[in-house]
Structure formats: C-alpha cells, structure tokens
C-alpha cells in the first residue's frame with residue numbers, strides 16, 4: 001500500500017515537472033529579472049547597471065498620469081464592455097433562432113481574423129474628423145471631437161475586447177437549464193423577474209471570467225491608447241514602451257512594471273475574495 | 289383534513305385542444321374534464337402527448353386550436369406566471385443557487401404585494417414539515433438525495449396553494465422502493481391538501497394505484513378514460529387491455545351478437561362466448577375482434593380435466609412452456625395448439641391445494657364465459 005502511494009506521488013511529481021519548470025522559466029524568471037532591474041541604475045548610454053537604490057521608485061510620480069489613466073479607463077472599459085457584451089451574449093444564447101446561432105457566433109469572432117492594428121486604425125477614420133463628427137454635424141450637433149480623447153480610447157476598448165467578454169457569458173447562458181426559467185415562470189415569476197432572479201445570478205460566473213480576462217489584459221494595454229489616444233491618453237503600457245524602447249531607461253521601466261504587477265496582484269486578490277464572498281454568502285442567505 | 293369535494297364545475301377542461309409542432313400533432317383535439325380534488329393521471333407510451341397536455345395546462349404551450357379552461361375561465365393567452373397551477377418538473381428543476389428554504393419560498397416571494405419576511409419564513413417551515421424535511425431548510429440542493437430533492441420540488445410547488453398541482457413523471461428518477469414510498473406519500477398528501485393533482489406517467493402500476501381517474505392516450509388522442517377499475521375490467525379495446533395490466537388475446541371474428549353476450553369465432557375454429565366491453569351497437573357481425581382474458585382469471589388443472597373439474601365454461605388443452613415463480617403467484621406460459629401461447633397466473637393458495645405444474649407437463653386451462661371480453665382490435 002505504502003509503495004503504491006509513494007509510486008503515485010512520484011508519478012504525479014513526474015507529470016507535473018515539465019509544466020512546473022515551464023512555469024518557472026516563463027513566468028517567475030522574467031518577473032525576478034524585472035524586479036532586480038528596478039533597483040538598478042540607468043547606464044549612461046541607456047540600459048542597466050547593477051546597483052541597489054530606491055531612486056527609481058521615488059521617481060514614480062513622474063508617470064502618475066499613466067497610472068491614473070490606466071486605473072480609471074481599464075475598470076471603466078471593463079464595465080462598459082460588460083454592459084455591451086451581456087445583451088449580445090444573451091441574444092445569441094437565448095433569443096437567436098438555433099439555426100442562426102453558429103453563424104452569428106462566427107460573426108463575433110470574424111474581427112479576430114484581421115490584424116488588431118488594422119482594426120484599431122480603422123477606428124481613426126470612424127472617430128476622426130470625417131467620421132462620426134461629420135455625421136453629427138448633419139443632425140446639427142457641431143464641434144464634437146472624439147479622436148485622441150479618453151472617449152475614443154474607451155470606444156476602442158469596448159470594440160476590441162467585446163468578443164472576449166461575449167464568449168464566457170454566452171457559455172454560462174447557453175448551459176443554463178431552460179427548465180429553471182419555466183419553473184420560475186410557473187411559480188409566478190414574470191419574465192423580467194425571472195431574468196433578475198434566475199438568469200442573472202446563474203450567469204455571474206461567466207461575467208466574472210469575462211471581466212477578469214478583459215481587465216487583466218486592459219491593465220497592460222498600449223496599442224489602443226497609442227492609436228486612438230494619439231499620445232494624449234496614455235496607459236502604463238505606453239509608458240513601458242517609451243521607457244524600454246525609446247528612452248532606454250530600463251531600471252525606471254522595471255520599477256513601473258513591478259509597481260503595475262503589485263497593483264494587479266492586490267486588485268485581483270481583492271476581486272477573488274469578493275467573488276468567493278458572493279458565492280459563500282449565498283449559502284447562508286436567509287429568506288429575502 | 290379536507291376531503292376531495294366533487295363539485296359541478298370541473299377544475300380543468302380541455303375543449304378540442306390541439307397542439308401542433310410543425311407537422312407533428314402532439315395533442316389531437318383533446319376534450320376532457322378534470323374534477324376538483326381529483327387525482328387524475330395521463331397514462332400512455334412515450335411520445336403520446338402526455339407532457340404536452342400538461343404543458344398546455346401550465347401555459348408553457350398554447351393550443352394551436354381549441355381551448356383549455358381552468359376553473360371555468362379560458363386560459364388562452366394567459367402566461368404561466370398568471371395561472372393558478374403549479375408544476376413539479378420531471379427532473380425537479382430546483383434552483384441551484386438557492387438553498388432549500390429559498391427554493392421552497394420562491395413562489396411566495398413572487399406575490400405582489402410580497403408577504404412579510406416572517407410570514408414567508410412561517411409558510412416555508414410549514415411546507416417543509418408537510419414533506420418531512422423540517423430540518424433541511426439551510427441545505428444546498430446538491431446536498432440532498434434524489435427523494436429529498438423530489439420532496440423539495442413538491443414543497444416548492446405546493447406553497448402557493450395552487451388549485452391544481454401538475455406532476456410530470458415526478459417519480460421516474462427514483463428507485464423502485466423509494467418510488468413506492470413516494471407514491472403512498474403523494475396520495476396521502478393529496479388527500480390532506482385536497483387540491484387537484486394531475487399526474488403524467490408511463491408506469492401503469494403507478495397510475496392504477498394512485499389515481500381516481502386515468503386517461504389513456506395514444507398519438508395525442510384519448511383512447512379511454514375512467515377509474516382504474518373501469519379501465520382494468522372494461523377496457524374499450526385491445527390497446528387499453530394491453531396497456532393496463534396483462535391480458536391474453538385470441539383473434540377471431542364476431543359470429544353472433546346476442547343481448548349481453550357476444551360469440552366470437554376464433555381463428556382456431558372454436559366459438560367463444562364473451563361479454564361486451566362497450567355498448568352493444570358497436571359490434572357488427574363479421575368484424576374482426578379478439579377474445580381477451582386476464583391471466584389471473586384462467587384456471588389450470590391436470591390434462592383431461594373437464595369444465596366441471598376446472599370450474600370453468602371453456603376448456604383448452606395445452607402444455608407448460610415456461611414457469612416463473614413470483615412468490616405469491618406462479619406464472620405459467622401455456623402453449624396451445626390452436627390459440628398460441630396463453631399466460632396463466634395461478635395464486636399460491638390454489639397451488640397449495642391443487643399442486644403446481646412443471647415445465648413440459650400437459651395441462652388443461654379454462655375460464656368462465658363472463659370473464660372473457662370481446663375487444664375490437666384498434
């Protein structure tokens with residue numbers, strides 16, 4: 001028995017080894033390198049020289065605007081994407097005739113087939129002077145500027161991240177047992193109340209996954225602010241591109257990156273705890 | 289305890305209700321009345337339209353033609369949440385994100401104005417007590433056994449005191465023993481709460497043992513409806529006789545129609561005198577018909593026994609082809625030369641007096657004329 005058990009343990013360890021090593025190399029090592037860099041100094045010609053100083057961290061307020069933008073527009077973008085994605089996912093999963101479902105789903109993915117860069121550029125024309133503002137002028141609303149504003153960045157975010165949010169919500173709505181809705185109806189719940197009491201709570205896992213996915217990716221976003229923000233609305237991601245590639249101030253870039261990781265860890269763990277609380281809270285919820 | 293009060297206005301009434309799905313006619317001009325306080329069952333094979341009939345009452349489906357009335361009022365266009373009926377779903381459809389008490393109280397929370405919290409709590413406790421789950425309010429749904437889930441579903445449907453409770457094969461997922469227990473519990477419950485129960489099942493034993501009245505369906509139509517006893521003793525045709533209990537059928541032609549007795553000439557050449565199962569006038573001389581005899585109404589004796597010895601009117605020689613011991617009965621499959629295989633159910637108390645028979649033994653079987661029924665084949 002004991003040998004069986006230890007054999008099993010070795011087998012588990014053996015099977016886990018490749019992925020553990022992979023995880024170590026791909027995820028932990030770069031983080032460690034970045035963390036070490038962040039305590040160094042910039043070499044005169046750019047790059048890194050070894051040292052141990054907190055100077056880079058003291059210098060962080062210089063990039064305050066990037067942090068502010070990211071920490072407001074990423075949550076805002078996530079929430080707006082959720083608000084746009086939910087009705088779409090709901091339509092696809094519940095209302096769309098079943099023979100159209102697949103075709104419609106493919107339509108949601110189609111944008112992924114062209115380059116992200118090109119799609120984002122397309123929005124320059126839509127939001128730019130000859131796009132929506134011109135249309136608005138036709139109906140008498142003048143002087144609207146969209147391109148290179150936070151609004152343009154948020155519109156871009158919602159557009160680009162929509163499929164990522166739609167899919168997890170679609171899945172959780174699709175697998176929702178339709179008989180539960182009938183049961184609610186049967187017990188006197190109107191369609192709207194049924195949605196609030198059954199459909200919505202049971203699609204929370206899908207919404208949580210979608211928000212998590214979009215939010216984490218948004219925290220590192222740089223393409224959309226670069227193109228639609230026109231250098232006026234920049235994210236931490238843009239600061240990093242600037243620091244690592246243009247000004248070659250690697251230690252300061254590393255400090256910014258490390259700070260971003262720490263902020264993310266804090267936010268994600270709070271979020272996780274919140275989600276746990278929501279599902280745990282339901283256990284002992286009394287009659288409402 | 290309220291006893292089921294029979295009143296003049298039926299609780300539920302189907303008036304030529306038809307439900308089509310494209311080309312499929314799921315329910316075909318169904319006309320039927322279910323009385324207040326009745327335990328009514330729809331019985332039939334898979335796909336005969338039982339669930340659809342129930343869904344027409346619940347309001348999940350609207351009749352393509354005809355009408356469904358509840359308490360005398362037409363229900364056409366009334367959505368499910370405005371109908372005074374509640375349903376126990378086949379796989380219970382309990383809400384997974386709520387505990388037992390919240391599931392049971394769901395119906396009350398939909399009322400407007402919503403009753404106060406304490407009132408809901410009280411009713412939930414009462415209803416859980418009714419289904420013997422008093423201590424289970426805080427449990428999660430997946431922490432319950434199948435039988436307990438079934439009871440939660442029952443409690444959830446009963447809490448709003450509907451005038452009619454619809455049950456779609458509520459016991460199908462339970463094992464035999466638990467099913468038996470729940471059948472008895474359901475029956476007791478129905479008498480206690482005194483509301484109309486409409487049950488869908490394809491288990492004839494279940495329907496026979498629980499119902500006040502049964503409606504046998506085939507292809508979306510009613511074949512026969514009546515009390516369990518009527519269906520068993522006076523099946524309208526071969527389909528019903530076959531579906532409700534076991535029966536032997538000997539094919540033949542109607543030879544004479546003569547008052548309360550009908551003579552059928554079997555394909556084997558013998559003339560059998562039978563009782564009619566319906567009004568006389570539907571029998572026409574020359575039509576094909578079957579002689580139907582229940583296995584428990586056939587006597588079995590040693591070879592060469594005469595009618596007097598067997599205590600019967602008919603005697604047929606045969607040979608035991610198979611014998612199955614069933615405890616209180618022995619089931620013999622007797623092969624006869626002219627009438628095929630005939631099933632005989634011989635009770636233990638008779639066996640203990642007359643002795644039993646072995647396989648391949650020659651025997652004589654027979655029955656009294658009045659126990660045989662003349663049945664049309666449809």
Ligand SMILES: Nc1ncnc2c1ncn2[C@@H]1O[C@H](COP(=O)(O)OP(=O)(O)OP(=O)(O)O)[C@@H](O)[C@H]1O
Pocket residue numbers: 309312313314332333334335336337338339340341490
């Ligand atoms: N939504 C639907 N769309 C198309 N056809 C349907 C639909 N629901 C039922 N039917 C058809 O209607 C007929 C009756 O179905 P119903 O579900 O009422 O049968 P049932 O008697 O309950 O059978 P079972 O004992 O298998 O549950 C079947 O032929 C079925 O295929």
Ligand SMILES: [Mg+2]
Pocket residue numbers: 338339340
């Ligand atoms: Mg069914």
